[in-house]
Amino acid sequence: MTTAPAVPRRRTATARPGAQTLRRLLRQPAFLIGSVITFVFVLVAIAAPVLAPHDPAAPLLLDQVRAQSNPVPLPQEGFPLGGDPAGRDLLSRLVAGAQQTLVVGVMATLGGFVGGIALGLVAGVFAGKVDMLVMRAVDVMLAIPSLLMAFSIAALFAHPSEWTLILTIAIVQVPVFARLMRGSMLVQRDTDHVLAARALGVKPGAIVFRHMVPNALGPVIVQATLSLAVSILDAAALSFLGLGNPDDGRPEWGQMLGGAQQYFNSFPHLAIYPALCIIVVALGFTLMGESLRETLDPRTRR
Amino acid sequence: MNARAHGARHGADPLLVVEDLSVTFSRPGQEPFTAVDRVGFEVRPGEVVGLVGESGCGKSVTSLAVMGLLPRRGTRVSGRAFFDGVDLLSLPDRELRDRRGTDVAMIFQDPLSSLNPVVPLGVQVTEVIRRHRRANRSQATRRAQEMLERVGIPDPARRMHEYPHQISGGMRQRVLIAIALACEPRLLIADEPTTALDVTIQAQILALLKELVIGSGTSLIMITHDLGVVAGLCDTVNVLYGGRIVERADRYSLFDAPRHPYTGGLLESVPSLDDGENRLHPIPGSVADNIPWSQGCAFAPRCRVATDLCFREEPAWSADGERRSRCHHPLPDPIIVAKEKTP
Numbered sequence: 001m002t003t004a005p006a007v008p009r010r011r012t013a014t015a016r017p018g019a020q021t022l023r024r025l026l027r028q029p030a031f032l033i034g035s036v037i038t039f040v041f042v043l044v045a046i047a048a049p050v051l052a053p054h055d056p057a058a059p060l061l062l063d064q065v066r067a068q069s070n071p072v073p074l075p076q077e078g079f080p081l082g083g084d085p086a087g088r089d090l091l092s093r094l095v096a097g098a099q100q101t102l103v104v105g106v107m108a109t110l111g112g113f114v115g116g117i118a119l120g121l122v123a124g125v126f127a128g129k130v131d132m133l134v135m136r137a138v139d140v141m142l143a144i145p146s147l148l149m150a151f152s153i154a155a156l157f158a159h160p161s162e163w164t165l166i167l168t169i170a171i172v173q174v175p176v177f178a179r180l181m182r183g184s185m186l187v188q189r190d191t192d193h194v195l196a197a198r199a200l201g202v203k204p205g206a207i208v209f210r211h212m213v214p215n216a217l218g219p220v221i222v223q224a225t226l227s228l229a230v231s232i233l234d235a236a237a238l239s240f241l242g243l244g245n246p247d248d249g250r251p252e253w254g255q256m257l258g259g260a261q262q263y264f265n266s267f268p269h270l271a272i273y274p275a276l277c278i279i280v281v282a283l284g285f286t287l288m289g290e291s292l293r294e295t296l297d298p299r300t301r302r
Numbered sequence: 303m304n305a306r307a308h309g310a311r312h313g314a315d316p317l318l319v320v321e322d323l324s325v326t327f328s329r330p331g332q333e334p335f336t337a338v339d340r341v342g343f344e345v346r347p348g349e350v351v352g353l354v355g356e357s358g359c360g361k362s363v364t365s366l367a368v369m370g371l372l373p374r375r376g377t378r379v380s381g382r383a384f385f386d387g388v389d390l391l392s393l394p395d396r397e398l399r400d401r402r403g404t405d406v407a408m409i410f411q412d413p414l415s416s417l418n419p420v421v422p423l424g425v426q427v428t429e430v431i432r433r434h435r436r437a438n439r440s441q442a443t444r445r446a447q448e449m450l451e452r453v454g455i456p457d458p459a460r461r462m463h464e465y466p467h468q469i470s471g472g473m474r475q476r477v478l479i480a481i482a483l484a485c486e487p488r489l490l491i492a493d494e495p496t497t498a499l500d501v502t503i504q505a506q507i508l509a510l511l512k513e514l515v516i517g518s519g520t521s522l523i524m525i526t527h528d529l530g531v532v533a534g535l536c537d538t539v540n541v542l543y544g545g546r547i548v549e550r551a552d553r554y555s556l557f558d559a560p561r562h563p564y565t566g567g568l569l570e571s572v573p574s575l576d577d578g579e580n581r582l583h584p585i586p587g588s589v590a591d592n593i594p595w596s597q598g599c600a601f602a603p604r605c606r607v608a609t610d611l612c613f614r615e616e617p618a619w620s621a622d623g624e625r626r627s628r629c630h631h632p633l634p635d636p637i638i639v640a641k642e643k644t645p
């Protein structure tokens with residue numbers, strides 16, 4: 001009886017499943033651009049209190065707003081982008097807005113992710129009636145345009161805040177994740193390794209949570225990066241319409257955009273800066289998510 | 303070694319008795335399809351039983367049915383499968399689950415897809431040990447390492463932390479054998495365990511199975527379409543065609559003098575170097591050319607010796623001592639005749 005390869009092959013550098021994927025990812029410009037944008041955004045958001053030159057809520061330029069019959073202070077020393085109509089530093093507000101945007105985007109996506117996975121898992125594991133019920137509900141939700149649904153849900157809350165905003169967007173994201181998770185679980189249910197585990201008498205709980213869920217999560221996690229962009233856009237849209245956090249002491253890009261409406265003809269930069277921020281960040285997450293999806297999708301490999 | 307080497311064991315009560323096992327798949331809007339039709343066989347302690355046939359003949363479905371692993375929806379399983387006197391097919395799920403892995407274990411064709419890609423090998427080996435044995439983590443780990451060592455995996459302590467994609471195909475099948483044998487099952491079902499491996503590795507895996515399974519008195523059901531595997535391993539061979547067993551014999555009688563024309567065709571279709579022109583002798587037609595058993599012999603449309611009778615009447619078992627076949631026109635020792643002709 002011989003033992004197979006006499007010299008056990010060691011693939012040290014590429015041994016971990018992630019390493020090769022990472023190298024493939026880094027070869028894609030879209031992924032590089034997307035991840036750089038995302039990285040900078042997250043950095044700014046986390047370090048916002050340090051990076052912001054001024055308190056975003058302090059009306060430091062209020063005298064100018066009052067004195068010059070000019071409602072919007074122009075860029076000046078210490079205030080590179082000038083102020084807003086309430087005399088607050090525009091740059092500081094944009095930086096602080098990054099933080100708010102990240103919190104809302106991440107929390108809402110996380111909420112949708114968790115809720116969707118739970119529903120998809122239940123549907124995928126308990127086939128039959130449960131599956132039917134859950135998936136029909138999901139279909140109904142998917143049939144409604146997501147922004148429209150977000151508006152309708154957000155309008156239900158008497159006192160909008162960032163928490164109602166997060167909840168709203170999370171609910172809107174749930175069906176996407178649920179559908180993906182369910183499909184993924186169904187695929188797993190028919191895999192050989194699940195059959196092999198069942199053939200060993202492994203208990204159903206362990207089959208689901210050790211053998212199915214970890215393998216089923218891949219595509220769902222990729223979807224999460226794409227959903228981040230959608231969450232951020234939705235949050236901006238809702239805030240723009242006044243369905244988000246009403247306290248402009250804690251600025252948010254969509255909310256700033258909404259506030260800039262009435263000055264748009266004379267001072268378009270008030271709208272352009274937050275809009276640019278929204279676009280760039282959403283683009284960053286989308287580029288990253290798309291290239292992740294493409295790289296990890298076995299059908300597009302090679 | 304002859305077929306009766308395990309003679310003492312063969313006298314014992316059978317470990318597994320499959321009786322009248324039928325499996326019917328039905329899909330809405332389609333005719334129900336009977337994949338396994340009243341199949342019956344026995345496995346005695348320590349015996350190696352082969353289930354042989356081409357793809358789609360029902361050999362895998364038979365084993366999955368015995369294990370209770372077929373999807374419930376759209377599947378009807380009838381018959382009995384007594385393991386140690388207990389009918390596995392009528393056991394409640396929970397009890398059947400407790401028996402899988404300890405009483406009966408199974409290994410599958412594709413060793414890569416049979417392992418969970420995101421779980422380290424060590425966890426996959428210890429999982430079954432902790433499931434069936436009251437073992438704590440360190441005992442299970444020790445046992446797992448011991449098993450990996452026994453199946454010939456070098457440096458098991460390190461391999462325990464690796465993932466399935468990091469080891470070779472042969473290694474993976476070794477790991478699966480280690481997992482299957484970890485709780486010392488009394489019966490191992492091997493569903494084409496060497497099909498996905500290249501020839502040298504096949505030989506190693508077969509040698510390993512011989513050493514670990516047969517050596518320890520574990521019974522083995524070998525599902526295969528590879529007659530080489532049958533020749534090297536099986537005590538008794540059941541040849542399946544169209545969901546039925548068409549011939550049963552010990553391996554020597556089977557190879558020397560197949561009774562059923564299908565078995566004969568299988569043996570002839572093995573390429574041979576002695577055969578001057580290097581020609582292949584396939585069985586004409588494909589499995590899809592069956593006629594239903596109720597209308598005659600399923601193999602008749604492909605059979606060289608088929609007569610009107612074969613298209614009319616279902617052949618009954620004809621017994622000849624231990625050997626049985628299901629054919630209206632059993633073959634008269636054709637291979638021996640052929641051998642006498644060649645010098």
